[in-house]
Amino acid sequence: MTEELYYTSAYISEFVAKVVDCRKCEINPSKAQASEMQASKEQASKEQASKEQASKEQASKEQASKEQASKEQASKEQASKAQASGNAETSKITEASNSQDMYEIILDKTAFFPEQGGQGSDGGVLEFEDGAKRAQVLHVSISEQECDGKMNEGDNLDGNAGNKPDKHFAMIRHLVDREIPVGTTVHGVIDFSHRFSNMQQHTGEHIFSGLVCSRFGYDNVGxxxxxxxxxxxYNGPIxxxxxKEIEAKANEVIWQNLEVLCEFPEESRLENIPYRSKKELTGDVRIVTIPGVDICACCAPHxxxxxxxxxxxxxxxxxxxxxxxxxxxxxxxxMDxxxxxxxxxxxLSGMFTTASENVITAVKKLSNANSELKQELSEATSALxxxxxxxxxxTLENVVLIKKNLDSNAMRKLVNLLTADHSxxxxxxxxxxxxxxxxxxxxxxxxxxxREIANMLRTQFGAKGGGSAQMVQGSLKTDDIEAVVDAIK
Structure with missing residues (x-):
């Protein structure tokens, strides 16, 4: 762009009119205009520098975002590996016993959740240090024992809805498929797929029960x-x-992705927490909170x-x-x-060649047609x-008939007709x-x-059934039904 373009058309006309020979003169700006032009150039330069700086900052942000995404992906992969391994835990066998090919052990510490509070136990394996052997964990149970002041780490997990008692401690017992000597060091590997499924079910129950409690005031009693x-x-009608409304609300809570908080609050604070529980609890109580939805005493994984x-x-x-x-x-x-x-x-949609939303109508139509056919068949059978x-x-005194296909109603009608004509x-x-x-x-x-006939059929042919003096009914299996009929006649 030439300098002439910075001037207004009026200025150019005035300047040209004053020159003697326009072919020889040079068009030069005044000092003020030159200063103005310089300022414009500097402004343009600053704007260019600002754009370059913004571009660099944007590139830096994008790079940082990529690095953060990479870190998060690495973290997810690491968590996935940990999950796949079942969060292996090293423990030692402190007690062992066996009875009739069943082996029970106690570990000095354990990550296996025992069956309690209505929930089944964890499963998994115990891997030996040499990696060559492993034992399948078939079941995990819990039993209270008198506290002797020598509780092992992990042994104080209790099934009383999140409560750890003062005078007793809980012993976790693992049923395994092979004998393991006392003192053996093992890695406990939880079946996380099974554990996670139970976690989903149990937290879902907390959400549902919390909503039922807040809306109706009902307790979860089982x-x-x-x-x-x-x-x-629940101890009330719904x-x-x-x-359906509670189900919809429960799924809204799920999709809000609320944090599930688990804690052992101090006793002074616990007294003021309105938590759900099936019984009065003392000592250390584990409280599971879903903000705005439910507060409940619970010992289970969530x-x-x-x-x-x-x-x-x-x-x-x-x-x-x-x-x-x-x-x-x-x-x-x-989902399954x-x-x-x-x-x-x-x-069903394919069988009835109709859209899914019309299947119920099609089934009802078929059911009605079937009922009509049954009625027609019953009337025809009755006539026969x-x-x-x-x-x-x-003139016959006793009459016994053998039929292939008769329902109970038709059989009863036939017997009533026969007894009217025969003594x-x-x-x-x-x-x-x-x-x-x-x-x-x-x-x-x-x-x-x-009843004499029923007793005879039971004794001679292994029949089952009974009734009154006027009528008996039952069932039997035989290869010679004619022999049964002859016995009655």
Whole structure:
């Protein structure tokens, strides 16, 4: 850009008018204009320098961000490796016993959670120092013993909802699949997949129970956590719709990724904490807090943040002892359950050639059609029975018939029709040699007792069943049903 472009068009016109020979003159700015031009150049230079500085700072920030991401990834990988190894813990065998190929040991310290408070125990392995041997941990239990002042580290874990008693201490016992001598050093490796699943279920239960308590004022009076189900018992009624609302709120809490706090507060502070507990506790009490949701005394392992639960799904509700029992699944268990449900719905959708949302309508339609067919079949069967009874010689005293396919109602109707025309024992056997036979035997004669027939069938043919003098029913298996019929006749 030439210097002439800095001048206004008016200035240029005035300057050109004053020159004698425009072909020989040079256009030069005044001092003020030159100063103005210099300032403009300096401003442009500063702006350029500022842009370069901003660019450098941005590059520095991006580099720092990459380094931080790299550190976080390395931390995650390290945590993943630690998790995969089950957080191995070195311990020594202090006691050992065995009975009928079952081996029980006690460690000087342990990271294995014992079965207690409605929750199953951890599993895993004990690895020997030489790395050549290992023992499977089949079960872990806890038992209280009188305190002798020699408690081992880890031995004071107790199952009383987070309480460590003053006069007793808890002994953790490990059931293993092989004998391990006292004094052996081992590495305890927890099955973390199983542990983490239990953590998801248990923290999920705290969230659900906390919400039930805050909304209805009900207590969780029963809790069971196994490998297949999680149940909570509440001492008050809750409707299906209310359960759905609690479930939705519980998942909101999970997705908020709240911190789960575990602590042993001082006794003076503990007195002012409104925590849930099934009984009065003293001494050191472990409190598990989910801010704004639940405060509960608990000794079990929990997730660090609610987001680790992932998902909570209610899978069952039933009335129980004046209250309700709720069945839930959390985390991977919930996903597995929903995947299975999805497979079922998808298969039904294919069978009925309809969209998933229309499957229920299609099933109801099929069920109604089936009921109508059953009614028609029942009416046809009844007509056939009546026709068959009319053809039987009424001079016969005892009548016994063998049928392949008759339901209980049809069998009973047939016996009633027969006893109206015959004075002896009238019976019907329905079934086959392969599947066995169901039978009904009746009489209208007050001088006869059908229980005699039942006793005879039980004694001679191993039948099961019973009844009254007028009618007995039961079942039996036989390769010679004709022999059974002849015995009655």
């Amino acid at each position: 809790f069971h956590l196994s490998d297949s189900e999680v149940t909570m018992d 409707t299906q719709e209310e359960i 997730v660090l943040r609610t987001g680790e639960i992932g998902l909570l799904k209610v899978v069952g509700l039933q009335n129980y002892k004046g209250g309700v029992r709720v069945y839930i699944l959390c985390g991977k268990r919930a 359950y929903l995947n299975k449900e999805h497979e079922i719905v998808s298969e 029975i009546e026709a068959e009874v009319k053809e039987i010689d009424k 002896g024992f009238c019976g019907v056997f329905a079934g086959s040699t392969a599947e066995g036979y169901r039978f009904i035997v009746g009489t209208s004669n007050k001088d006869k007792d059908c």
